[in-house]
Amino acid sequence: DQQVKQNSPSLSVQEGRISILNCDYTNSMFDYFLWYKKYPAEGPTFLISISSIKDKNEDGRFTVFLNKSAKHLSLHIVPSQPGDSAVYFCAAIRGSGGYNKLIFGAGTRLAVHP
């Protein structure tokens, strides 16, 4: 039972344009969402997050939107740069027993080409 889904395994965007990565979830108990970026041979690194009490969080070129009614969130990167080419993971937190139990999506590979 996949609670966090990233239905697009890959995305190709031209440099300078907007990249939109989507994520859907099924568990309404999730209260915190995160995006991670992963380069080859490296571990995922935290990119941006959003609390379920908000619908938007912006950090420079990165903006995350949350639509709770649709159980959908998206990451917007604008303008996209070649260095943004990586795998992006959406994750949700289900707090239990005091630990951060991260539930991940399968990832979307973003390729930004000149």
Add this chain to the structure above:
Amino acid sequence: GAVVSQHPSRVICKSGTSVKIECRSLDFQATTMFWYRQFPKQSLMLMATSNEGSKATYEQGVEKDKFLINHASLTLSTLTVTSAHPEDSSFYICSASETSGVGGEQFFGPGTRLTVL
């Protein structure tokens, strides 16, 4: 930022052997460490959570006798895959957190690719 290393990065072993994977936090003390597994085209799945000096808490469906986790110090956790079989071939990745409470950021290692022949 905080650095987490894993060793080895890649290992190939014969069926029936045991493999140990190390996870180290290099510049901070990791109160809590997490072990994940990722099969091809699937998401990272949490296997277990461990606090230093305590027994690991395993997720449902993960065999604790097969995946032995030791978190003996605040900078080192090990995952031993015992009597490995081809279906254990996967990408294993650890993360570490300075706190054990909700809200502690997790820093990820680069992962270990295990192939069991």
